[in-house]
Structures are given as structure tokens and as C-alpha cells.
Amino acid sequence: MNTAPAFSPDGTHIAFMSTRGGTPQLWLLPVAGGEARQITNLSQGVGSGAVFSPDGSKIAFTAGPAGTSRDPSAPYRVTRTVWRQDGIGLVDDALQDIYVLDLTTDAEPQRLTSDGWMSSAPKWTPDGQAIVFVAGHNPDSTKPDSRLHRVTLGGEVSDVTGTDDEVVVFTHTVTADGKVVYLTGYEAHTKPGVRPSLYIVDPATGQREKRGADIAGHLGGLMQTDSPSAGFVAGVVGGIVPTEDGTAALLQVQARGAVSLVRIQLSGPERHQVIVTGDRVCTAVGAAGGNVVFAAFGFTEPGDLYVADADGQNERRLTRTNHALLSELALPTVHRLSFRSKDDAEVEGWFLCPADAQLPAPTVLAIHGGPHAAWGYNFGFDSLMFNGAGFGVLQVNHRASTGYGDDFATAIHGDWGNLDYADLMAGVDHAIELGLADADRLGVCGISGGANLTGWVIGHTDRFKAACPENPLFNWISFFGTSDVGAWMGVSELGDTPFELLETYARCSPITYAKNCTTPTLFLQHENDYRCPAEQTEQFYTALRIAGVPAEMLRFPGSSHGGSVIGPIGHRRAQNDALLDWMSRYVLGKEAEVTETVPHIERNSA
Template sequence: MEKRPVGINDLFETKSVTNPVLSPNDEEAVVVVTEMNKEDNEYYSAIHHIDLRTQNVTQWTFGKQKVSVPKWSADGKMLAFLSNRTEKNQLYVLQTAGGEARQLTECKNGVGSFEWAPSGQKIWFSGSLKTGETFVSKEEAKKEFPQPVRVTKMKYKADGAGILPQDEFAQIGCVDLATCSVTNFTSEPCDHSLEAVSHDGEQLVVGVNRKENDDQDFSSPLILIDTATKEETVLVDEQGYFGDVYFSKDDRYIAYVGADLTFKNATQAEVFVYDQANGLTMNLTTGIDAPVGDDSISDHLQQAVAPGVVWTEDEQLYFQLSVMGDVRLYAATLDGAIYPATGEDEHVHGYDVASNGEFALLTVSTATHPGELYLQTIATGERTALTTFNENWLKKVQPVAPQAVQYMSGATEVHGWLLKPADYEEGKQYPLIVEIHGGPHAMYGNTYFHELQVLAANGYGVLYVNPRGSHGYSQVFVDGVRGDYGVGDYEDIMAGLDEVLAQESWIDSDRLGVTGGSYGGFMTNWIVGHTNRFKAAVTQRSISNWISFFGVSDIGYYFSDWQLNADMRDADTLWKHSPLKYAKQIDTPLLILHSENDFRCPIEQAEQLFITLKDLGKVAEFVRFPQSDHNLSRTGKPNLRVARLKEIIGWFERYL
């Protein structure tokens, strides 16, 4: 059977295989499989069980719901998970021997996270409560009228959440499995994150910032708490993000992942280990000039949850590392030895490691494969596929394989990829679209990206590169964009275009398009305001005016300072880096796509740009997406994701 190119509606054909978790005896595992339902316009997921001895795969949960973060009890007889089957995420548990899942919580605002107690008789969890409220308190249902919201802090809203409740905080509670009775463990009027439970059950690690006004405070202190006495030991308390905490098998060591603010939000994440025996902390990854974790972007993966680290019995630690477009599994020992455990040219977006360190479970995607679950022997690298959820789709569809691109932009080496059109024929010429990622501190990688494949399927070449500011190429490289927006990064992107035009005769230099979202939207706006080389552009969830962004974005008041080294005390610098300033120079037909409920790059950014361009007599159109936030292209309503792709293809068809 002749294979066809990737189509827009293949969004509904591919499945996202994520979050592999081994059972305590390392003989079983579960994964979460998510798919988009066209009829219901929703995302549904299910837990699948794998017997590693027989490699039999069995679906364990069913129904029109989302499930997430499955975790085994210490004896392996129960599996707990979160599900929105009653609208908000609640905690469920099922017997692994069989039977229906049982709901454990009825938290008014849902459950945020959870961890098993080692006894298997209770589960710790977190959820939001009003001050003075308990997890078991119930309010009578009553008709509620809209009320004004008094705002006293700058951190009062968040993309995806909207206006934040002013008198609610994340608290930690505990539910007894036998009785379903719930008790509160914390009650202070500040947010608590449940990070880890020791294997003996006597200690919790909790993240909590007790500062009354945290508008300019970006610390996330980690506190070790004795569950009986509530005595506290501070693990880390400095500006930056620290979390993903895991106890070693004997509870002596506590590993966590974090990054300080030396380079603001461009600081690469590291693995730290705290030794309870002597109170000392070591940085295990200080010798690696790459970020710990998964910084690769994709529009296919759903609920791609991976542990920050995994301990083995011999006190080795495994973790993800983002490097040169790959996300690889690495291992480290406490004496400082570090080595890669997986190869190149792929995206390891989920993993777990056997207690004895002999094998790992991996969920892996590549540029031409949406991903499956694999078992890999650590010593030999031998790999066996355990699932085939996307096998039938790949029998009828042929994604385009990218070719790597590497070039010099001045003195800076830049890396990227080039997709040829799916219908490519030698001797013909084709239009080219330059795609620019968001962040800017993220990276394009060797992973399946539906949007890029759809563009190639519609007869376009696609160039996507990692300019300065991207992760995976060194601390200097990722920091290189800060204070330099629209300069070095612009040069890197244009140098990549020049490189492929010089090397690839099939590209029609008179039919060039450019698009990107978030920071990529900013850069799209910037590019068309500084060159007329592109015949069409699509800007998505973009920034056009840094002055207004400062006050309307949920992160604007600090992100502007971190990225541009300027705030409202230096409006001239904000305006200098604003694409809106250069609107008179925009002659490229520009399609503006934006979500109504985007609090990260609010829709007023698009409104300003559109009205200004129309007032100047420019060619521009504006499409607004209802009920959508900043993540429309990744987690938005399925029908709106389809509509967005059709808008992009339609605009380029019209002008290229």
C-alpha cells in the first residue's frame, strides 16, 4: 500500500504514549495513552498495563476521561492515579488483581498531586483550600452571584487558570484508604507543594514560600519535615526553581532538580543531592554544560510526565538531559561519574529504571515516529518495543525525515533541521516556510512535530533552527538572547535561511514564509518589520508591544526585566525592542492568530498590531480563538487546533 503524507486530521489518528512507571518488583509497568476524540472534541486517556515477562499489554481504565500520574503502592497490589471523571481531578485507587477503580477524594477544587505512604494504608496529596478551610469541610450548594475581586499582589493571574483566588492556598492532606477519611497536614496561608515521601514514611519534603509578599521573590524553598513532630530542616532556600525531589532507596540521600537565577530563567537546571548524614549538598551535574530535564517542544505529546531523577539500589541516579536537539537519558554516580544511557537523534520523553539498574523503560519519539514504550538493557543498549499504539497509523502514513543543518552565524554555530516537501521531485522548486519556536528558552528537537509535517505535506519546505536563546547548546548560548532580542537571534535565523538557500537549489527564494508562536510570534513580527524577504507571515500568540506587555501579561513585570534588562523605568528600551514600533516598515501580508484567554501573551498584543497595520493600509487579518489559552497549539480544543492549522495553510496558499 502506498503511504500518504501527514494530514491535519491525523491529530485524531496518532496516540500519545507517556509516563511509564515500573511496579516495585520491576516485573510490571503501566503507561498513559492519550488520544483526541473528534466527535466529543475532547482528549481522553487510559492506563495500560504491561507484563514485562510476557509483554502482554492490557487496558486497565476505560471511559471518557483523562487519567494521569499513575503510582504503585509499595507492595505493588494497588495503583493510584488522578482522573477528571467527576470534572475535577480526584484521587482514585484500583486493585492490581482486578476490579473497578475507587474514588478516594471529593476535594472541592480537585487534587493537584499525591504520593503513597509506604504502608500502603494512606496517601498524601495536595489541593487548594480557602484559609481556615479543611479538606473535609463542605459548603452547601447555593446560587452565587458575581463578586468583585480585590487585587493586592502582582501575581494575581496565570495563563490557563485565569484570575487566581485571592484567599486560596495549596495545602497538603492525607487520606486513609480504609475509611476515606481525610486530614489536613498543613494550614498556613501560603502555597505548599508535596514533593516526596521517604521510604520509611517518617519524612516529607515540601515546597513552601512563607514570605507574605512574593511578587519580587522567586524562591521555592524545599523543607524536610518529620511527619510525627513536624520538625523542619531546610534543604534549599535561594532564588530560583527547585523541585522534583526523590529519596534514595535507604533514605540517606535526597536528590532534587533546580536552577538558581544567575541567568534568570535562562539558567540551566542541575541535579543536586543532599546527604542527611552530614547535611552537605553536592551538585552532580556541574561538569555538564547542558540543562537537566526535557526542553524539547512538540505539539503531539500529551501529559508527558517524567521523573526528575530515578535512584537505583546502588545509588546511581538517572535523569533526562537536553542536548543538541536530543533528550537523552543520563546516569550519574555520587562520586561524580556521568555517562549517557541512550543514544542520539531521539526524544526520551518518559522513563523509569529498574531498582537493580539493569534495564530502563523509555517512551521515545523521533522526527518520524509519534512514540512508543520500549525496554532497554542498560549495559548493551539493546532495545525492545513493548507497545504498538501507533503502528497501524505508520503503515499508511509517511512522515518526512528532516536533514540536519549546521552553520555559522558570525562567530556563533547554530543547529537546525530542514524538511523537504512531502511531494518533492528533483528539479522542481518549492516555497519554504521558516518556523520559530517559543520560549525563547526551549529547543526544537528530534521529536515528532505534527504542524511541521502538515506544512511539508502541503508542498512546503520547512526550516526550523535553534537560534541563540535555545536550550541544549551551552549556558552561554541559552543566555545569549537576553538583552539582545531582535539582534543576535534575528541574525541566527536569517543566517540559517541564507545557508539553505545557498545549499538547496529546490527552494524558491521568491516564495518564502515565516511563522512562530509566543517568542516565535514576537520574532515573526520583528522579522517582517526588518526585512521584506518573506512574501507571507503568520504570527501566533505573539508579543508586539513590550510596554503594554509589562502590565498585562501574567509574567510581564519580571519577564521583561529578565529578558530585555528593562522595565517601565526604561520604557525607551522596551519600545526599541517592540515590533509595533516598526509597523510602518511591514509590507509582508500578515495573519495574526491569538487566543481569547491567553494570559501569557494577552490578546491585546494582537489587537494593537492588527489595528495599527490596518490603519497604515497594510495587508493583515486577525483570527481570534475562543475558550483558548496560550497553549492552543498543544492542548487546545481539538476543533480549534484543526481550525488553526487550516488558517496557517490557507494564508500561505494565498500568498505563496
Template sequence: MNRLLLASLACALATPSAFASTQASGGPLQAADIFSLEMASDPQISPNGQFVVYQRRSNDIMTDRTRSALWIAPYDGGSNRPLITGAGDYSSPRWSPNSNQLVYIANEDGQSLLKTVWVDSGRSATLAHLPGGAGNLSWSPDGRWVAFTMFMSAPEPQVDIGMPAQPRGAEWADPALVDETTRYEFDGAGELPSGFTQIFVAPADGGAPRQLTQVSDGSISGVSWGPDSQALYYSFGGRQADGFDFREADIYAITLDASDPVQITDYPGGESSPRISPDGETLAYLSTPRVETSHADTDLKVVSLNGGEPRELLSDLDRGIDQAEWDERGRGLWVRFDDRGHTILGYAGLNGGLDRVRDDLGGTTFGRPYTSGVFTVSDNDRWAATLASATDLANVGVGTRRGLANRLTDVNADVLGLRDLAEVERFTWDSSADGQEIEGWIAYPPGFDPSQTYPMILEIHGGPHTAYGPQFSGEVQLYAAAGYVVLYTNPRGSTSYGETFANEIDKAYPGQDVDDLLSGIDALVARGFVDEERLFVTGGSGGGVLTAQLIGVTDRFAAAAVGKPVINWTSFTLAADIGPSIYRYWFGVTPWDAPEEYWRRSPLSLVGNVETPSLVFVGGEDRRTPVFEAEQYYNALQIRGIDSRLVRIPGAYHGIADSRPSRLLQKAGHVLAWFEQYDPANAED
């Protein structure tokens, strides 16, 4: 089956005509199916709870892009219909308070526009041109204003070096890039231009946007309105004075007259995602404590705007809160958090208690089975959320706090509904390190027969402080379709199991997480259907770190695929886009003060032990785990004479699989081709 899938991968990447030939019903997932996948994203329920508008994201085989349109569906079910479609990309739909109108962002012909549409007639109009793009889009409660954030460029730093005047018509090289801070690049964006994100407001009935803030250091996020429509609240952090520390931020308020911002919070750590209660008296926010551990869960806190000490809600819940929204009456907040690989929609009362409403949010990544998901709530406490499973990407679900839920969409019925997909089973075992229970999932190849034996792929998540779950994954499904049993896991260090579990690798990564993974393989092999001579391992980012670490301590794998790894902690800390701001949390000391510790934890220190044939792959524009990390490892393997191959995906940043559909196929295809080449079952006698 491996050769069949590899052939279909080659066809899918070769010609559009091959796409139609692989669309027959039945059989396992085909490579070309990736171009037909869709997901529902950013579901926005109207304030009156009658409709949901959502972003419908579709892969396009001709442009090799994921395009977005806006669709609308009644809360009670019935016909979905397109609301905004076209040759552009449409995102961030936001309802007016009267539920009659939406604003949204349109990217058309290289321009970013703020537009509005009247739902009953479908008539649309352009409100503003957005030369710096836009984010944090929201209506004022009185319906008069639309707020958003937009990047405003600033002059690039200039140094007088005595250059002569450039003659008219002369074509000189671009001037040097000059930086005086560590914030000069970022993954997904590349080189960062000079400037800062600012808050703007625009009249909802048309007119020029007006800039409210004058930020000249740091970054703005999490903008929301107060109920009186006179002030906007936001989180402000990442200042140079704080060493660009991503865990240090405070909440501010600015009024529509653009007077000086007022600082609302001033606590150690980060305060973010401010939300003001309907009566205007209480601030709810997410709080990240100022601790020197590699991971810190985010707490939900409330504080009176009239003064007093903050109070933590859900203090007995050992999970990080990712989203919180007030209910209509201000008696509690809807919340989203991850728990043991599941994303939960819950309700937290101000006086205590937690109702778990749904445990199946997710499905907003095409490539790997990470936890994910979002929700919104109406004025009458109805909700809309992205619901997903191990066999489908996100669809729109709706419901109430205690009532039955309803799924409004089934966007992949025409593709996944016709395929024999891998079944996914929860799997737990006791770690050989200390007996602690570790959780993972097994994806079985279609047509699995437990009386037979199969090759196995261990697929390791990145982060390392993230989590996998029973979510659809294009990559996992393609591996299973090629005939592999796939084991993907949440070793210690993963989120969604409590702060203690996540920090068991604090200042010790990679460490006992390696034992968790190896004992997981042992537990799976013991079930009798995995061929111990045909074990393979791959992972990306933090998973690439652990893949390289594993093959440095064991030779039990037939082949490995090391994805976008950190291979040398010193070079990573001093050159990655986020390296200079996180060394204090992952090591607690600089590389020059403890070079031996940085080297001890670097997988490169173990390369002398490696005997496993190893593919090394990375995005050609990766700024998170820079390309030279992969190159260091590959060249070391080459010097040692280990069978190895370096694959660089041109134009791709760190998130290879979710950037363009063909890149997901290139990544999976190269991994499968390498494993096929070194599968002992294919060895010549």
C-alpha cells in the same frame, strides 16, 4: 497540493462523515488524521519491574477532546491491554510498593475521584472525592498511605462598600472581583480563585483524606516520600514576600502528625524536586541559581541530611537537568536532560560519570516539535520512558542501564503507518552574526524531488528559552503535506546548547537570533530546491515575537503569520500572567525607568517598516501573551494599510494547538490559507 489540504481541512471541521472519507491508506497526512492520533504518556514501571502502566491519550472527533485511558503491558513485551477505560478521563497511575495495586485520578461526570485498582482482578474502588482536583500522587514506601496535593479554596476578599441587602429572589450581577496581589490569573486557568494548594494523605485501604499543610502564601510542588514513610518532602516557593519570584524556593519536610514543617534548604535561588536516598541519609534536588539572567540551567545537587554543604553532580555537563530519580541502591541517579534538540535518559553516579542510555525521549505534544519526555525506574533498575521520533508520537519503551531496550507500543501504526510522512533532516549553518553554528531541521514534502523548487516555511519556536528537535509535529507534517519545505530551528536563546548559548539573548531579545534565522534561510536557499520568491514565516509566542521582528527588518517574505506575539514589552510586562515576575530577568529594569529600552525591543516599534501581508492569530483566552498584544499589532497594520487578518480562536488559552484537536487544524488551516492567498505562484498574470 495546498488547495487539496485546505479542502481536507474544511471537510474535517465541517462534518464527522468527512472523517471516514479521508482514511484511505497512502498519500500524505490528512487533516482528519489529527483526530486519529494517539500517544503514550506517563509510563509507570512497577516496583518489581514486571509491568508498565501508561496513559493512552486519544483524540476524539465527536467530542473534539483528547481523552485518556490507562493501559498495561508486560515489561518483556506481549499483549497490551486496557486497564481503566470509560466515559471519563483517567490519569496519574501510581504503583503500590508490592506491585499489586494502583491508585489513579478519575474525572467522571464533572467529579474528580481518587481511585484504586487491583491489577490481577481489575477490581476498582473509590478512595476519596477530590473537590479541588489532585496532583503529586504517590504511595508511601510501607504501602499504608497515599499522598497528594489538592487546591483548597479560601474566602474571596471582601470590601464593605455599603451595598444594600439583596432581596430574596432578586437576580443581581456578580460581585466585583477584588485582588490585592499580582497573582489573580494564569494561562490555562483564567481567573484564579482565592486559596492554596495543600498536601493531603489518605489511608490506602480507604478513609477520609487528612490535610497536613496549612499554606497561606506561596505554592507547593514536587512532593515525595522519605523511605521511612513518616515524612513528606516538598518544594515551597512563589511567596508574596519574595515578589512571587519563580526562581526562589526552598525544600521543606512535614511529618504525618502534621506538626510544623521543617525547612531543609535555605540557599539563594530555587530548590525543587526533592528525592531522598534509599538509606534516608542524602537529599538529591534540582537547583536553579539566583542569577539575574533571562535563562538559568537547573543543576542536580546532593546534600547530607545530617548537615554539610551541597555537592553538584554533573558539574561538567553544561545542560539543565529536568528530572532525577535515585537508583535502587542509592549509588547514583537516573536523569533526564535536553542536549542539542534531543531529550536524553542518562545515569549519573555519585562518584562521577554519566552514562547516556537513550537520546530519543519525547513525543508528548501533538502540535509542534518541542523536546519533551518522561521516565520512571523500578526497584531493580529497569526503566520505562516515552520514546519518539520525527515520524511518530510517544510510545512506551523499556530497558536497563546497559541492556537492550524494547518498544512495547505502536499506538499510531494504524494511522501514521499508512501515510507518506515528511522526512526530517538535520541541518546546520554558520550565523551571519558571528559565524556561530546554528542547528535546525528540514521537513521535506512527501514525494520531494531535489531537481524541483518548492515554497518554504520558516517555523519559529516559542519561549524563547525552549528547544525544537527531531520530533513528530502535527503542524509541521501538515505544512509539508501541503507542498512546503519546512525549516524549523534552534537559534541562539534556545535551550539544550548550554547556558552561554541560551543567554546570548539575555537583555537583548529579539537580537542576533534574527540573524541566525535569516542566515539559515540563505543556507537552505543555496541548496537549490527552495524558490526564493516563495518564502513564508510563522511562529507562536516567542516565535511570534521573532516573526514580527523579521518582517520589520526585511521584506523578503511573501507572507507572514504572527502567532500569539509579545508586540509591546511594556504592556506585556504589566499585564501578562507572568509579566510582573520576569521583568527583572529579561530587562533588569522596570518599564517606567527605561521606557526607551522597552520600546526599542518591541516589534511594534518596527511596524512602520512592514510591507509583508500578515496574518495575526491568538487564543481568545490567552493570558500568557494577552489578546491585546495581537490586537495592537493587527490594528497598527490596518492603520498602515498593510494586507492583514486577525484570527482569534474562541476559548483557547496560549497553547492553542494542544488544547483541542480542531484548534490545531484551525491554526494550521488559517496559516496555510493565508500563505496560499499570497503565494506568488498563484498570482494572476
């Protein structure tokens, strides 16, 4: 498998990762023609793709320490508080250090770091003498800490972040004048969901400046999507793209359900310009030669590349990757909804109406994860699959969603299941009042935080005929000790540990209300999910089975929290088929016309 291609600065070579020899190694391919040659031969393999130095003479990459492979059948000792992570496994087994390979010599790659941190995302300083990178999993911390470190070619490491408080860095870049620009995802003493902060650090002086106060919206953007492109668009926070002269940078900004591109000045008075906007999700790819290249996505647009002038004018579409296929499909009509919740707060949502539907339509309430994320003008396979089968899909940006201000995003702090649930039910009622949704044919589903609310919904109402929670948080008390983020998230979301706030933990846990559930429920659980461990699903599943409520569980071996979006194709298809089958069976009262992709185990047993 060949992955992670990177052009050399002069465009003459492409470096890439390949497993053609067994372990992942770096290879170099001349663009003009000829065979690729292997340029690393590390026994442990390389962990990430190549990053060329500004003059193209060196390559930075990450790799684990050599000679530390562990026998997986042998006992092992844990000393870290957060000792495993979703998508990674045991942290000590997956540690990465910064390495540099000099292409002008035959020397072996030089290991620059060896400190027990998880190193990633290396970026060169413009003089080619140092590398700025994300350092996560502080071995001495009991809290999340993902900060920026700087290492010279001589191996001298320093902290760039400029604060002793815990911080999580989402993304960073280095400008042409050597300044480091980064966006935080979390800072100590702030509530989850608040708007990220943008900082500029001058490593020469250590001066740190916060920017972006003049920009309205959620910096970075956290938009849910059911597409592998999530790693490229705002399903995770997009990158910061500096301009060629280093005086400004492009950043995506979420406002309600859309994500625009903004050029922000990095020095002088606060100043910004919205250069690409509209009812879509945009993310910057590059800025050079007076142009901006970006990707754009929509409800029925899986994503294409565009180019525009530096100020956003003269926008041109570069690709139509899925044009032929999309032209053959009967795509849904999208209705934007705006309604009031029980406390008179304004809430936004969308109803994806199947083509040629007879309204009101059978409807699936799809709840986004996070919960500090959002639905919006983004592409999702699940929603279009439901539309193709005749279901309407209702998406609601309930309280806790990003893009509507910090008060909206933090409104459920210490009170999960109150205003967020009220917003969802108000959205369902509104869609019914508009004649879009059929009140007697409703289903509900969601992943992660959306699965949490799915469990909450079916423990508080019987209006839904079917439910499909995937990778849920159902029990805050056990989640505190079993999730890779449980201890931090429990305290930051609910206010303290379960030892101090046991009543709050129980009150905010859907498992507390499982005894009320009568809704036929299909649980979907990825077995290597360390974010929302399988025990969360198993508790609710067992409660429904012993109560005689129709309940089944679909398990995905070896798959992590995002498995149905970025996991193996077979798993993603099985998830799609199972969702459609369950909703068709219990909402429509018929079997779905899908191919059986997984066997049932004791399907009809008690």
C-alpha cells in the same frame, strides 16, 4: 472523566481521579477485579492524582482549602504581585495544599499545609513519615519563587531548598536513602537560558551539594514540540528517576538538537554515564530490576516505549503505537543544516523536505518559542501538516537556544532582535543556497517567543509572503505589567525595569517596527493566555489594519498559552487549519483544501 492512574506499591490497586460524581475525587480500583470505590469526598474536589506511601497505607494528594469558593461575579481584592497565572487563572482561587488519606482507617483526609503557597508534586520520604513537594507562588515575594518544602505527618513544614535566594525548581525526587535531588530552572543572579543546576540535599543535615559539573550539555533539556506528549517529554523538563539503591539517578541531557539519558552518581567523585543516546529525544520512565524504561521521539516518531539494560545495552522497543498509520504516510526527508551567522557563529538547523518535492520548495520558517528552548529530533504535527501540503519546513536554533552552551543561550540578553534575527535569516539564505527553499515562496510562523521573532521578522523584511504569529510578545513595555511573568522576565532578560531602560524596552519590541510591515499576517490568540496576554496581539493587529495590510485574527476562547498543543481538540485543529489556509493563500496563491472549522467575522471589512 478518569485520569491520573497510580499503582499501589504491591500492585494490587490502582488509584485514580474521576469526575463521575461531579467534582474530581479519588477512587480506588482492585486490579484483580471488582468495582472501584470512591475514597475522597471533599466539597472542593481534589486537585492532583494519588501518590502512595512506600508501604501503600496512605495516599498523598493536593486539594484547595474547603469553604473558600468565590462568587465569580462578585468584586475581589488582589494583594499578590503575581496574582494570576497562565493555565491556572486567579492564584488565590487555585491554591493547593498537601493532604494525606490513611487507607487503613475511615478518617477524613488530613490537611498538612495551610500557608498561602501553591503546593504540588508531592513525593514521600522512604520512611513514609514526611512528604517533599514543590511550593510555588510565595505570597510574600514579588519575584518567582518555586522551592521545595518538606512536611511531616504532624504538619511541620521546613524548607529543603537550602537558600534564601529566589529559585525555581523544575523537577525533584527523593532517593531510597532519603536525600532530595532537584533541578533548577532559574536561580537569582543568573541570566535566563543558562544551564540548570542539579542539587542534592540531605534533609537530616541540611547539607546541599551541586552535582553534574562533568556533564556536557543542558541538564533537563527544553525541546519544543507540537504534540500533547509535550508534558511527558522534553517539551517541559523531564523527571529525575533514581535507581533502586539511591546511589544514582537518570537525567535527560540536551546536546544541540538531541536529548540523551545520563546516569549520574549522587555521591563521591563526579561521575556519569551516557546510557541512551542518538538523533532523538529520550526521557526516562523508570529504573528497576536492572533495566531502564524510557520513551523516545523523533521528527516522524510520535513516541514509543523502550527498555534497555541499566547500562543502555540490549535496547528493545516495547511499543509501535502509530506504526500502521505511519506506514501509510509519505513522510518527509530531514536535512540537518550547519551554517555561519553574521558574526561567524556556527548555527544548527533542519529542513524537513516534503516527500517527492520538486525543489526548491515553498518553505515555512518555523521559529521555536522560549526563546530559551530548542528545535531538535522531536515530533510536531504542524511541521508534518505543512510537509503533507507540499511545504518545506525550516527550523533554526537561533541565538538564545539551549543545548549550545551558556554563551549561546544568553547572547540576546538586553538585545532581543539582533543576533537571533541574524541567525534566522542566515538559515533562510543557507536553505535557498542549497536549493531546498524557494526564495520567492516563503512564510514565517511561531508561538510565544517564536511569535515575538515572527513579528520582528515582518517588521524588518518583506521577503516573506505570509506570517502567522501565535500568542506573541510584541511590546515589552505593556508586557511588563500585564503578563504573569512580565515583571520578572523584563528585568532578567533586558536588565532592569522599563522605568530605567525605556529605550531598551522599545528597541527590543516588535511593535516599534510594525509601521514597516507589509506582510499579510494572521494573528492567533488564545484569550485566557496570561503569559502573553491578548493585548499583545491586538496592538500589532490594529497597527496593520489601519495601515491597510491584509491582517486577520483568530481567537480561541477559554484557552491558555499552550492551547494549540494541549488545549481542546477543536482548538488544535482550528489552529492547524488556519496555518495551512493562510500559508496556502498567500505563499502559494491558492486556497488550502481544509475543512472550515471557525467562522470569519467581518472577514472582508476594512
